Amino acid sequence: MLSITGMSVCYDGLPAVDRVSLDVGDGEIVALVGESGCGKTSLARALLGLLPGSAEVTGSAMLGDDDLARRTDWAGVRGRKIAIVPQGAMTGLSPVHKVGAQIEEMLTLHGGRARPGELLDRVGLGAEHLTCHPHELSGGQRQRVAIALALAGEPSLLVADEPTTGLDAIVQRQVLALLASLGIGMLIVSHDLAALAPHADRVAVMYAGRLAEDRPKGAPPRHPYTLGLLTATPATDRSIPWGSVPGSAPPLGQARPGCRFAPRCPLALDPCHDVDPPLVDGLACHHPGAPVYPVVPRSTPSAGTAAATLTGIRHTYRRRGVQALKGVDLEVRSGEIVGLVGESGSGKSTLARIALGLIKPTAGRVVVDGEELTGRTGKALRLLQRRIGFVHQDPYDSLHPGMRVGALVAEPLVVAGTPGDREEKVLAALEAAGLPCEREFLRRFPGQLSGGQRQRVSIARALAGEPVLLIADEATSMLDVSTRAGIATTLRSLASGRGLAVVFVTHDLGEAVQACDRIVVLRSGEIVEHGPAADLAAAPAHPYTQELLK
């Protein structure tokens, strides 16, 4: 039905998508998987003419008799023949119109014959949602509305761009199940290979603008990169190791000749660096095989002293009247990584902020390094806070773009007024965070670093203050899958090497199982289950944990 042949997308002459050929059959679900910057979104948006003016599309994309790659007038095509569920669809609904009106608009514009209620029913919502405004719905519900809007014009092909990003794990599964059940031809673009694999009829993996592999359901993955992605996806089973692919994908226009993946591939041989492998039999690789990737080391249970103790923490956001925490106890010992797992709204971020002294809890005590944090204010509070390191979720916004790496990492030293050779300490911190221990590196700006490197700079900055406790708030969630395990490895080595106590906040139970010694599962402000990671993963006691582990 859709037949893409030799399609390239160039921005100012630099190819983001490089000669990709891909078919989507009638009613077939094709998963297009790759990490950020691989070109998958450019490809998807090219199919609907949604690329910016600077983009140039070559090759062809036949939808029936229609070459989408050459089209300039999209009236009667976009939304009617081919529709999209755009990336971030849950924030992309009109905030001022009711759901019903938005669906009506699509039906009228694209000549859809269904009634709005039917469409909502098809995506698993009720007619009562027609009169709702988007802000009254949950993220999953909004995603469903966006899918309904795309279905309104009865398109023959649906493009879903990262349809699960930003949703909680359980909801992600539901949305993917819904998409799979719609029964129309579909191109799902995603970074999450493991989640899509069960639903897709075919899986296409992209790397640096090229198609690496295109295999039908059930066929074993053969490309070293595909295998890397799979090992980088944390399993909730401790017996499956969690690996990472070293290095990072080349930025736009900097791919070298030969196999794009060769620089990161453990199996690469000389020809790989020179000759671009063609896609033969659904695989573009000179040396398929089973590469060995570095994995997160397993821990030995620690017997350290308590670095932080939180007792009876309750917190209510008075303005909104939300009870975020309803009595939580948490102890973190030195040398130990504690996973704090929960979905959005579970209270895990609030708890992290209380531990940092950023929020004063309504009730309860926080003791850090033997000293009480709660009740301190001003300078006394700031002094104690220096013993706590913090790594923020967003590596792109948490580093000042105008400061060099050296200055960023040295900041805690400057604040504390630490005397002596700061550069030595900075370099030591960089090394501990797994970054190149070079003076040249100190002179770089955050804009010149990859996401993983930025997050390591954040870790190095936290380490420079020589903390006893490190709080990593969703520190891996915005990174590419292939590099996440690397960060976890670094945290592990800090815990076992320096005796650092780490609180690892995450919404991904798999990551927690793989990376942590102990896991605390939070739900609606309460701890529903806690225990050693291995025990919890093997035999979850609470139904909620069981649901998360599915």
Place this chain on the structure above:
Amino acid sequence: MRRILEYGAVVVIALLLNFLLPRALPGGPMKLFGSPEALSRLTEAERAQIAQQYGFGRPLPEQFADYLTGVFTLDLGTSLSDGRPVAEAIGEALPWTLLLVGTSIVITCVLGVALGVLGALRRRRGGGAGLLGTAIVLDSLPAFWLGMLLIVVFGVQLNVLPTYGAGTLAHLVLPVTTLVVTGLGYFFLYTRSSMLTVLTSEPVQHAHARGVPYGRLVRRHALRPALLPVHTIVLMEIGFLAGGSIVIETVFAYPGLGRLTFGAISARDYPLMQGAFLVLTLMVVAMNAIADATYPLLDPRARQ
């Protein structure tokens, strides 16, 4: 209920400032009671008698209590300069100001918003850049200078419009034009930037991706969210301008609240000043309240 209390607190604090600030100015209302040469002949007792008789010589707390009582019983006292009831003086000036300001705001707002939307849509074309440049120039024009320019051109040179005063439609043309021209830039720039933000926002981009045609995208998806902040600034502007435009009303000898306030300040006519400030305060607070109350009608997210 909580909101009402908040507004009440704002009004009381504003009243206190209205009361104290004029009295902190150098000089006092004494010069309303004669030229300096004549005043200098008065003895201490005679001065005290005048101050007592007209109320500005009494202890401040007593005066403030009187003022508050006056505000709540709608008795604003009498002007020290001509003995007229303050309410009457304001009552006469306010309609003139509302006429001037109302007309200007409506024209400024309609023109500014229309051009702002146009400027955002045409931002990459010559027309858009021209609009932007013109708006920035207009925004920085001093009202006084522009007013005088219009007087010279349309009053003196062409002799088609009256140069000063009020009463006929023709009298309104030049002051309104001055207010519109000098106020247009602000609305234009605000609307333009708001529209640009909305045009690149996810809801509009996504509607585009769903195949909504351009015209409909602008009208139905972009315009309303873009005008949400404009709605607030229009109301704020009305609140502030209700105090009259001192510069415009002075240049065109227009008998509005701005000129009355200016006269009251220069004469240290405390009761009249307090009255004029009260009107301004109430207008600003009322417009705030209206903005707060009507915003949820436009933006469903603000409804609770």
Place this chain on the structure above:
Amino acid sequence: MKYSAVLVFALVATLAACSGAPAQRPAAQAAKTVTIAISSDEGTLTPFTNESGYPGDNLVKLIFDTLLVQKGESVAPSLATAVETTDNKVFRLPLRTGVTWQDGRPFTAADVVFSVEFYRENLSGDSAIDVRPIRTVKADGDAVTMTLAAPDPEFPLRILSDMAMLPKHLWESVTKVNEAGTDKAIGTGPFRLTAYDKERGYTLTANPGYFGGKPKVDTVKVNVIPQETTQFAALRTGEVSLSVRNVPPQQRASLQSQPNIGIAEGTEFASTMLQFNTTRPPFDRAEVRRALAKAVDVRDLVKTALLGQGTPGNPGFVHPESPVGGPALPPLFDVEAAKRELDALGAKPGPGGVRTLDGKPMSYELLVQSTSTDRLRSAELIRDMLKNVGVEIKVTSLDPDSLDTKVWPDYDVKKGRNYDLTMWGWSAPVMQTSSQIVSLFDSDPEDGNLNIGGFADAGVDKAIDELKATTTPEKRAEAAAALQQKIAEQLPFLTLYYRNGAYAYRKDAYAGWTWQNGLGVLHSGSFVG
């Protein structure tokens, strides 16, 4: 604001220059309607409710008459037909008969007695008169007799030609004079106030039964136009027939070049001076004041700051044409003498050329009103002139209220003062009579109520006492001349200049404006006779 004004002026001048000259129409000697532009509201136009001396008092005097009127340097009959006195202490004033108030009630001697007593009770108001010198007032038939506490040959000019007569039947019920309404604005004058609202201004209608004859103008409209530039623009369009603003020297030529615009000019008695704080060293020493005064070229100030539109100041304060008279004293300016005298005082030039006097550098602050263009310019010129002789001046411009608070707190010289030097000015009435002038110099704050420099000198006090003791006009003029001589030596302040009056009007609307020294053109003489 200032720069904008300059810009607008340049613009007006350019546009005026390139426009074709409209046909000149004949000058009108009588008119149906004359529109006068004033700068601010003047209340209800009664002697107690106008806001300013000029033009407020002038407008009040179009409605209310006085017993006598000023004519030239002397007085002429008005409501009183003559002044009968032998000792300048008891004055008998026969009243004009058959005069009626504008509401039809007859004007009688009882009204005169009432007026004097009413002014005695009510001291506030811009046109209110200080009647305290009058000890008694009695009606006798169609005449009144006023007895003064002490002989005063200037009494007719100072008080009788300034005191507006109030109708007893309307004013006896008034208790708060500043709240007197337009219903109280009824006099015997040539015009009646027929309409007043804050929006459209005042309408004055001719009083056909006026004893001085029917006015040549049927209706005088008075409009408030705060902005000077707008006033002159409206004059150019003909919307306004007369602007009460003194035409700034810079705009004179441009206005005068308009064919239908005339400029009425004459001498004015408003003065501008450099005031010393004589209570603050070194200005407490006459030698210092004299030396500094000699460094200031008042002729240059007139030439530069007023573009020649003024008269250089007489060191004895009084304008030579004022009714007080007296010989014009020789100018003081002599830079070399100034330097010599400073040297003689022991003030040797120190670092930067600034002299040091008594161990302190001669560096002083000169205050100036930020609203007055000519005073700002003059202050800068004085700074440069004094720099020539080694005295440093820092010019500080303040808004008039703040300046008054420093120089003349509460308009009460007993409250002290806080300044070195200031630019200052007195209005025309201050040099109307010699008994007014003494209030500038008398060391007793009760009598020296305008002595804002805190000046005290026994010789001057003696000259004042001698002046007060005179009982005839001739003796008084002599005493006044002697006092001026003393002032020119003592110099409690340096009189800089008197600005000329120049008022622009539309010749085609009405050209009957006549100049009266001390009043300008806005007085009943411009409309009657």
